[in-house]
Amino acid sequence: MFRYFTAGESHGPGLTGILEGAPAGLQLSEDFIEQHLVRRQKGYGRGGRMAFEKDRAIIQSGVRFGKTTGAPIALSMINRAFEKDDSNWPKVMAKDGERGDVERITLPRPGHADLVGVQKYRFDDIRPVIERSSARETAMRVACCSITRAFLKELGIEIGGHVIQIGSVGYKGWDEVRSIADPLFSKGAETIYKEADKSDVRCLHSELSAEMREEIKLRRKEGTSLGGIYEIVVTGLPAGLGSYVHWDRKIDGQLAQAILSTQAMKGVEIGLGFEAGRSRGHEVHDEITYDGHFSRRTNRAGGIEGGMTTGMPVILRGVMKPIPTMIKPLRTADLETKKEQETRYERSDVCALPRAVVVAESVIAPVIANAILEKFGGDSMEEIKSRFKQNDR
Protein backbone atom coordinates (compact mmCIF):
# COMPACT_ATOMS: atom_id res chain seq x y z
CA MET A 1 0.00 0.00 0.00
CA PHE A 2 1.11 3.55 -0.66
CA ARG A 3 2.12 5.64 2.35
CA TYR A 4 3.85 8.96 2.28
CA PHE A 5 5.50 11.39 4.63
CA THR A 6 6.46 15.00 4.15
CA ALA A 7 8.95 17.03 6.15
CA GLY A 8 10.27 20.55 5.89
CA GLU A 9 9.53 24.14 6.75
CA SER A 10 8.23 26.93 4.57
CA HIS A 11 11.47 28.94 4.85
CA GLY A 12 13.90 26.16 5.73
CA PRO A 13 16.38 24.77 3.21
CA GLY A 14 13.73 22.60 1.56
CA LEU A 15 11.07 19.93 1.65
CA THR A 16 11.53 16.18 1.79
CA GLY A 17 9.05 13.47 0.93
CA ILE A 18 9.10 9.69 1.09
CA LEU A 19 6.58 7.60 -0.78
CA GLU A 20 6.60 3.99 0.27
CA GLY A 21 4.66 1.17 -1.35
CA ALA A 22 5.02 2.01 -5.04
CA PRO A 23 5.08 -1.20 -7.08
CA ALA A 24 8.05 -1.94 -9.33
CA GLY A 25 7.94 -1.05 -13.01
CA LEU A 26 5.98 2.20 -12.89
CA GLN A 27 7.27 4.69 -15.41
CA LEU A 28 8.34 7.86 -13.57
CA SER A 29 10.40 10.97 -14.22
CA GLU A 30 11.12 14.27 -12.51
CA ASP A 31 9.47 16.00 -15.48
CA PHE A 32 6.24 14.12 -14.87
CA ILE A 33 6.18 15.24 -11.22
CA GLU A 34 7.09 18.79 -12.23
CA GLN A 35 4.04 19.25 -14.45
CA HIS A 36 1.73 19.05 -11.43
CA LEU A 37 4.08 21.17 -9.31
CA VAL A 38 3.99 23.87 -11.98
CA ARG A 39 0.19 23.64 -12.14
CA ARG A 40 0.06 24.13 -8.35
CA GLN A 41 2.04 27.33 -8.72
CA LYS A 42 -0.21 28.91 -11.33
CA GLY A 43 -3.49 30.68 -10.74
CA TYR A 44 -5.09 34.09 -10.58
CA GLY A 45 -5.22 35.55 -7.08
CA ARG A 46 -1.66 34.80 -6.08
CA GLY A 47 0.48 37.18 -4.10
CA GLY A 48 3.97 37.98 -5.36
CA ARG A 49 5.70 36.20 -2.49
CA MET A 50 6.12 32.90 -4.28
CA ALA A 51 7.02 34.22 -7.70
CA PHE A 52 10.63 33.12 -7.43
CA GLU A 53 9.91 29.63 -6.08
CA LYS A 54 9.89 27.47 -9.18
CA ASP A 55 9.50 24.00 -7.78
CA ARG A 56 11.21 20.84 -8.95
CA ALA A 57 11.32 17.61 -6.98
CA ILE A 58 14.55 15.68 -7.25
CA ILE A 59 14.19 11.92 -7.14
CA GLN A 60 16.76 10.59 -4.67
CA SER A 61 15.88 6.91 -4.62
CA GLY A 62 13.55 4.17 -5.77
CA VAL A 63 13.72 4.89 -9.51
CA ARG A 64 16.15 3.39 -12.03
CA PHE A 65 16.24 3.94 -15.80
CA GLY A 66 12.88 5.72 -15.65
CA LYS A 67 11.03 3.04 -13.70
CA THR A 68 10.27 2.49 -10.03
CA THR A 69 12.11 -0.37 -8.36
CA GLY A 70 9.61 -1.06 -5.57
CA ALA A 71 11.89 0.64 -3.03
CA PRO A 72 10.81 3.79 -1.13
CA ILE A 73 10.95 6.86 -3.34
CA ALA A 74 12.63 9.80 -1.65
CA LEU A 75 12.05 13.28 -3.07
CA SER A 76 13.71 16.56 -2.22
CA MET A 77 12.78 20.09 -3.17
CA ILE A 78 14.72 23.21 -2.35
CA ASN A 79 13.21 26.45 -1.06
CA ARG A 80 14.72 29.08 -3.31
CA ALA A 81 14.09 31.86 -0.77
CA PHE A 82 16.48 30.15 1.63
CA GLU A 83 19.21 29.90 -0.96
CA LYS A 84 19.25 33.50 -2.18
CA ASP A 85 22.52 35.32 -1.45
CA ASP A 86 20.89 38.07 0.61
CA SER A 87 18.54 35.68 2.42
CA ASN A 88 18.07 36.07 6.15
CA TRP A 89 16.34 32.66 6.38
CA PRO A 90 19.48 30.58 7.13
CA LYS A 91 19.86 32.75 10.25
CA VAL A 92 16.15 32.70 11.21
CA MET A 93 15.83 28.94 10.62
CA ALA A 94 19.30 27.97 11.93
CA LYS A 95 19.31 24.43 13.26
CA ASP A 96 21.93 25.14 15.92
CA GLY A 97 23.47 28.01 17.82
CA GLU A 98 21.68 30.70 19.83
CA ARG A 99 18.74 32.89 18.86
CA GLY A 100 20.89 36.05 18.95
CA ASP A 101 19.04 38.98 17.41
CA VAL A 102 16.48 36.83 15.55
CA GLU A 103 13.10 38.39 16.28
CA ARG A 104 10.40 36.40 18.07
CA ILE A 105 6.98 36.43 16.40
CA THR A 106 4.37 37.05 19.08
CA LEU A 107 1.33 38.27 17.15
CA PRO A 108 -0.90 35.29 16.27
CA ARG A 109 -2.81 35.52 12.99
CA PRO A 110 -6.51 34.62 13.23
CA GLY A 111 -7.46 31.76 10.92
CA HIS A 112 -3.99 30.22 11.08
CA ALA A 113 -2.59 27.54 13.38
CA ASP A 114 -0.57 30.25 15.20
CA LEU A 115 -2.28 30.63 18.58
CA VAL A 116 -3.25 27.02 19.22
CA GLY A 117 0.14 25.91 17.91
CA VAL A 118 2.06 27.88 20.55
CA GLN A 119 -0.40 26.84 23.27
CA LYS A 120 -0.01 23.21 22.31
CA TYR A 121 3.79 23.07 21.90
CA ARG A 122 4.52 25.74 24.55
CA PHE A 123 6.58 27.98 22.28
CA ASP A 124 7.25 31.62 23.09
CA ASP A 125 7.69 32.29 19.37
CA ILE A 126 5.12 31.55 16.66
CA ARG A 127 7.76 31.01 13.97
CA PRO A 128 7.92 27.18 14.16
CA VAL A 129 4.13 26.99 13.88
CA ILE A 130 4.01 29.32 10.87
CA GLU A 131 6.76 27.38 9.17
CA ARG A 132 5.22 23.94 9.39
CA SER A 133 1.50 24.74 9.16
CA SER A 134 2.03 26.74 5.98
CA ALA A 135 0.55 25.48 2.72
CA ARG A 136 4.10 25.40 1.33
CA GLU A 137 3.99 21.79 2.50
CA THR A 138 1.39 21.06 -0.17
CA ALA A 139 4.16 21.29 -2.79
CA MET A 140 5.66 18.07 -1.45
CA ARG A 141 2.23 16.49 -1.09
CA VAL A 142 1.58 17.21 -4.75
CA ALA A 143 4.97 15.70 -5.64
CA CYS A 144 4.46 12.48 -3.65
CA CYS A 145 0.85 12.08 -4.76
CA SER A 146 1.68 12.70 -8.41
CA ILE A 147 3.49 9.34 -8.34
CA THR A 148 0.22 7.68 -7.33
CA ARG A 149 -1.47 9.60 -10.15
CA ALA A 150 1.05 8.07 -12.56
CA PHE A 151 0.19 4.65 -11.14
CA LEU A 152 -3.55 5.24 -11.66
CA LYS A 153 -3.01 6.59 -15.16
CA GLU A 154 -1.35 3.32 -16.23
CA LEU A 155 -4.61 1.59 -15.28
CA GLY A 156 -6.68 4.13 -17.20
CA ILE A 157 -7.84 5.96 -14.05
CA GLU A 158 -7.73 9.75 -14.42
CA ILE A 159 -8.28 12.64 -12.02
CA GLY A 160 -9.25 16.19 -12.98
CA GLY A 161 -10.51 19.19 -11.08
CA HIS A 162 -12.10 22.55 -11.77
CA VAL A 163 -13.37 25.56 -9.85
CA ILE A 164 -17.13 25.98 -9.46
CA GLN A 165 -17.40 28.92 -7.03
CA ILE A 166 -15.20 31.80 -5.90
CA GLY A 167 -16.76 34.02 -3.27
CA SER A 168 -20.23 34.98 -4.51
CA VAL A 169 -19.57 33.93 -8.15
CA GLY A 170 -20.38 30.40 -9.27
CA TYR A 171 -22.59 27.95 -11.14
CA LYS A 172 -26.31 27.96 -10.39
CA GLY A 173 -26.38 24.35 -9.23
CA TRP A 174 -25.54 20.71 -9.87
CA ASP A 175 -27.27 20.51 -13.26
CA GLU A 176 -25.42 23.51 -14.68
CA VAL A 177 -22.06 22.05 -13.64
CA ARG A 178 -23.02 18.68 -15.13
CA SER A 179 -23.97 20.23 -18.46
CA ILE A 180 -20.47 21.69 -18.82
CA ALA A 181 -18.23 19.16 -17.09
CA ASP A 182 -19.81 15.81 -18.04
CA PRO A 183 -19.28 16.02 -21.82
CA LEU A 184 -15.59 16.64 -21.10
CA PHE A 185 -14.92 13.68 -18.89
CA SER A 186 -16.36 11.14 -21.28
CA LYS A 187 -12.78 11.27 -22.65
CA GLY A 188 -11.30 10.84 -19.16
CA ALA A 189 -11.09 13.24 -16.22
CA GLU A 190 -7.72 14.66 -17.30
CA THR A 191 -9.61 16.47 -20.04
CA ILE A 192 -11.29 18.42 -17.26
CA TYR A 193 -8.11 19.73 -15.74
CA LYS A 194 -6.53 20.35 -19.14
CA GLU A 195 -9.53 22.47 -20.15
CA ALA A 196 -9.78 24.16 -16.74
CA ASP A 197 -6.06 25.00 -16.83
CA LYS A 198 -6.75 27.23 -19.83
CA SER A 199 -8.49 29.59 -17.41
CA ASP A 200 -6.31 31.30 -14.79
CA VAL A 201 -9.06 30.70 -12.21
CA ARG A 202 -9.37 27.06 -13.38
CA CYS A 203 -13.05 27.42 -14.26
CA LEU A 204 -14.52 25.64 -17.30
CA HIS A 205 -17.13 28.35 -17.90
CA SER A 206 -15.56 31.30 -19.72
CA GLU A 207 -18.08 33.94 -18.56
CA LEU A 208 -17.88 32.76 -14.97
CA SER A 209 -14.08 32.80 -15.24
CA ALA A 210 -14.18 36.49 -16.12
CA GLU A 211 -16.60 37.19 -13.26
CA MET A 212 -14.44 35.25 -10.80
CA ARG A 213 -11.40 37.28 -11.85
CA GLU A 214 -13.37 40.49 -11.27
CA GLU A 215 -14.52 39.22 -7.88
CA ILE A 216 -10.91 38.56 -6.86
CA LYS A 217 -9.83 41.98 -8.14
CA LEU A 218 -12.60 43.67 -6.19
CA ARG A 219 -11.91 41.83 -2.92
CA ARG A 220 -8.19 42.47 -3.30
CA LYS A 221 -8.97 46.20 -3.51
CA GLU A 222 -11.12 45.92 -0.38
CA GLY A 223 -8.15 44.35 1.39
CA THR A 224 -9.99 41.13 2.05
CA SER A 225 -9.65 37.59 0.65
CA LEU A 226 -11.71 34.78 -0.86
CA GLY A 227 -12.18 31.03 -0.77
CA GLY A 228 -14.52 28.92 -2.83
CA ILE A 229 -15.59 25.50 -4.00
CA TYR A 230 -14.00 23.10 -6.46
CA GLU A 231 -15.04 19.79 -7.97
CA ILE A 232 -12.80 16.79 -8.55
CA VAL A 233 -13.75 14.00 -10.93
CA VAL A 234 -12.18 10.53 -11.13
CA THR A 235 -12.87 8.35 -14.19
CA GLY A 236 -11.96 4.80 -15.19
CA LEU A 237 -12.81 3.27 -11.81
CA PRO A 238 -14.10 -0.25 -11.41
CA ALA A 239 -17.12 -0.91 -9.18
CA GLY A 240 -16.37 -2.09 -5.66
CA LEU A 241 -13.38 -0.05 -4.45
CA GLY A 242 -13.76 0.50 -0.70
CA SER A 243 -16.26 -1.47 1.32
CA TYR A 244 -19.50 -1.21 3.28
CA VAL A 245 -18.39 -3.74 5.91
CA HIS A 246 -16.45 -1.44 8.25
CA TRP A 247 -16.32 2.34 8.83
CA ASP A 248 -12.63 2.80 8.07
CA ARG A 249 -12.90 0.93 4.77
CA LYS A 250 -15.57 3.22 3.29
CA ILE A 251 -13.97 5.08 0.42
CA ASP A 252 -16.08 8.23 0.79
CA GLY A 253 -14.82 8.60 4.37
CA GLN A 254 -11.22 8.09 3.23
CA LEU A 255 -11.54 10.65 0.43
CA ALA A 256 -13.03 13.20 2.83
CA GLN A 257 -10.14 12.70 5.23
CA ALA A 258 -7.61 13.31 2.47
CA ILE A 259 -9.31 16.57 1.48
CA LEU A 260 -9.95 17.83 5.01
CA SER A 261 -6.34 17.22 6.02
CA THR A 262 -5.34 19.85 3.46
CA GLN A 263 -4.75 23.40 4.67
CA ALA A 264 -7.88 25.62 4.63
CA MET A 265 -10.35 22.90 3.51
CA LYS A 266 -13.55 23.07 5.49
CA GLY A 267 -15.96 20.64 3.88
CA VAL A 268 -16.42 17.84 1.38
CA GLU A 269 -19.45 16.80 -0.62
CA ILE A 270 -19.88 13.55 -2.52
CA GLY A 271 -22.15 13.84 -5.57
CA LEU A 272 -25.11 16.09 -4.89
CA GLY A 273 -23.81 16.51 -1.34
CA PHE A 274 -25.59 19.23 0.62
CA GLU A 275 -28.03 19.78 -2.23
CA ALA A 276 -29.36 16.26 -1.48
CA GLY A 277 -30.53 17.50 1.89
CA ARG A 278 -32.75 20.10 0.21
CA SER A 279 -34.19 17.65 -2.35
CA ARG A 280 -36.74 14.83 -2.44
CA GLY A 281 -35.72 11.19 -2.73
CA HIS A 282 -36.69 10.91 -6.38
CA GLU A 283 -34.52 13.92 -7.19
CA VAL A 284 -31.50 12.28 -5.52
CA HIS A 285 -31.23 8.53 -6.07
CA ASP A 286 -29.86 7.12 -9.31
CA GLU A 287 -31.96 4.49 -11.08
CA ILE A 288 -30.17 1.28 -12.02
CA THR A 289 -30.06 0.26 -15.66
CA TYR A 290 -28.91 -2.84 -17.52
CA ASP A 291 -27.67 -2.69 -21.06
CA GLY A 292 -25.17 -5.54 -21.27
CA HIS A 293 -23.75 -4.33 -17.98
CA PHE A 294 -25.17 -2.65 -14.87
CA SER A 295 -25.05 1.12 -14.74
CA ARG A 296 -26.98 4.17 -13.42
CA ARG A 297 -29.25 6.53 -15.33
CA THR A 298 -27.80 9.51 -13.46
CA ASN A 299 -24.78 9.96 -11.18
CA ARG A 300 -26.06 12.15 -8.38
CA ALA A 301 -24.45 9.78 -5.87
CA GLY A 302 -21.11 10.95 -7.27
CA GLY A 303 -19.98 7.41 -8.07
CA ILE A 304 -20.12 6.09 -4.49
CA GLU A 305 -22.84 4.05 -2.77
CA GLY A 306 -22.43 2.19 0.51
CA GLY A 307 -18.81 3.30 0.85
CA MET A 308 -17.89 1.69 -2.49
CA THR A 309 -17.32 2.97 -5.98
CA THR A 310 -20.22 2.18 -8.31
CA GLY A 311 -18.18 2.24 -11.50
CA MET A 312 -19.57 5.66 -12.41
CA PRO A 313 -17.14 8.61 -12.21
CA VAL A 314 -16.44 9.76 -8.66
CA ILE A 315 -17.51 13.37 -8.25
CA LEU A 316 -16.54 15.18 -5.07
CA ARG A 317 -16.39 18.79 -4.03
CA GLY A 318 -14.34 20.61 -1.49
CA VAL A 319 -14.75 24.01 0.08
CA MET A 320 -11.79 26.21 0.93
CA LYS A 321 -12.09 29.04 3.44
CA PRO A 322 -10.86 32.53 2.48
CA ILE A 323 -7.13 33.15 2.96
CA PRO A 324 -6.61 34.37 6.54
CA THR A 325 -3.77 36.84 5.76
CA MET A 326 -5.42 40.05 4.56
CA ILE A 327 -4.42 43.64 3.84
CA LYS A 328 -7.28 44.97 5.96
CA PRO A 329 -6.28 43.82 9.44
CA LEU A 330 -8.16 41.71 11.96
CA ARG A 331 -7.89 42.17 15.70
CA THR A 332 -5.61 39.84 17.62
CA ALA A 333 -3.80 39.79 20.96
CA ASP A 334 -0.02 39.76 21.47
CA LEU A 335 1.34 36.66 23.25
CA GLU A 336 3.76 38.67 25.34
CA THR A 337 2.07 42.00 26.09
CA LYS A 338 -1.44 40.44 26.01
CA LYS A 339 -2.59 43.69 24.42
CA GLU A 340 -5.18 43.56 21.67
CA GLN A 341 -4.00 45.09 18.41
CA GLU A 342 -4.25 44.72 14.65
CA THR A 343 -2.59 41.95 12.64
CA ARG A 344 0.46 42.83 10.59
CA TYR A 345 0.18 42.17 6.86
CA GLU A 346 2.67 40.06 4.98
CA ARG A 347 2.35 39.54 1.25
CA SER A 348 -0.05 36.72 0.65
CA ASP A 349 -2.45 35.16 -1.86
CA VAL A 350 -5.87 36.84 -2.08
CA CYS A 351 -7.48 33.64 -3.34
CA ALA A 352 -5.54 30.38 -3.54
CA LEU A 353 -8.46 28.28 -4.72
CA PRO A 354 -7.33 27.84 -8.36
CA ARG A 355 -4.05 26.44 -7.03
CA ALA A 356 -5.66 24.40 -4.27
CA VAL A 357 -7.60 22.43 -6.89
CA VAL A 358 -4.32 20.81 -7.94
CA VAL A 359 -3.58 19.92 -4.32
CA ALA A 360 -7.05 18.37 -3.93
CA GLU A 361 -6.67 16.34 -7.16
CA SER A 362 -3.36 15.08 -5.78
CA VAL A 363 -4.28 14.16 -2.19
CA ILE A 364 -7.12 11.87 -3.22
CA ALA A 365 -4.89 9.87 -5.58
CA PRO A 366 -3.25 7.70 -2.88
CA VAL A 367 -6.70 6.86 -1.48
CA ILE A 368 -7.85 5.55 -4.84
CA ALA A 369 -4.51 3.88 -5.56
CA ASN A 370 -4.66 2.04 -2.22
CA ALA A 371 -8.20 0.88 -2.88
CA ILE A 372 -6.93 -0.56 -6.17
CA LEU A 373 -4.00 -2.28 -4.45
CA GLU A 374 -6.30 -3.63 -1.74
CA LYS A 375 -8.61 -5.17 -4.32
CA PHE A 376 -6.15 -6.32 -6.96
CA GLY A 377 -2.78 -6.45 -5.15
CA GLY A 378 0.64 -7.03 -6.68
CA ASP A 379 4.26 -6.00 -6.39
CA SER A 380 4.88 -4.96 -9.97
CA MET A 381 2.91 -2.99 -12.53
CA GLU A 382 2.85 -6.05 -14.75
CA GLU A 383 1.14 -8.14 -12.06
CA ILE A 384 -1.31 -5.41 -11.03
CA LYS A 385 -2.24 -4.60 -14.63
CA SER A 386 -3.02 -8.20 -15.50
CA ARG A 387 -5.17 -8.62 -12.36
CA PHE A 388 -6.92 -5.31 -13.03
CA LYS A 389 -7.68 -6.36 -16.62
CA GLN A 390 -9.30 -9.60 -15.44
CA ASN A 391 -11.87 -7.68 -13.40
CA ASP A 392 -15.11 -8.17 -15.29
CA ARG A 393 -17.67 -6.31 -13.18
Ligand SMILES: Cc1cc2nc3c(=O)[nH]c(=O)nc-3n(C[C@H](O)[C@H](O)[C@H](O)COP(=O)(O)O)c2cc1C
Ligand atom coordinates in the same frame (compact mmCIF):
# COMPACT_ATOMS: atom_id res chain seq x y z
C1 LIG B 1 -2.53 26.13 -2.04
C2 LIG B 1 -2.76 26.94 -0.81
C3 LIG B 1 -2.18 28.20 -0.71
C4 LIG B 1 -2.36 29.01 0.41
N1 LIG B 1 -1.79 30.24 0.46
C5 LIG B 1 -1.98 31.01 1.56
C6 LIG B 1 -1.39 32.31 1.64
O1 LIG B 1 -0.73 32.79 0.71
N2 LIG B 1 -1.61 33.05 2.76
C7 LIG B 1 -2.36 32.58 3.80
O2 LIG B 1 -2.53 33.29 4.78
N3 LIG B 1 -2.93 31.36 3.76
C8 LIG B 1 -2.75 30.57 2.68
N4 LIG B 1 -3.33 29.32 2.63
C9 LIG B 1 -4.24 28.92 3.70
C10 LIG B 1 -3.56 28.51 4.97
O3 LIG B 1 -2.57 27.54 4.73
C11 LIG B 1 -4.64 27.95 5.92
O4 LIG B 1 -5.63 28.91 6.08
C12 LIG B 1 -4.07 27.61 7.27
O5 LIG B 1 -3.16 26.53 7.12
C13 LIG B 1 -5.13 27.19 8.28
O6 LIG B 1 -6.06 26.33 7.71
P1 LIG B 1 -6.84 25.28 8.61
O7 LIG B 1 -7.57 26.04 9.67
O8 LIG B 1 -7.75 24.59 7.67
O9 LIG B 1 -5.79 24.37 9.16
C14 LIG B 1 -3.16 28.51 1.50
C15 LIG B 1 -3.73 27.22 1.42
C16 LIG B 1 -3.54 26.45 0.28
C17 LIG B 1 -4.17 25.08 0.20
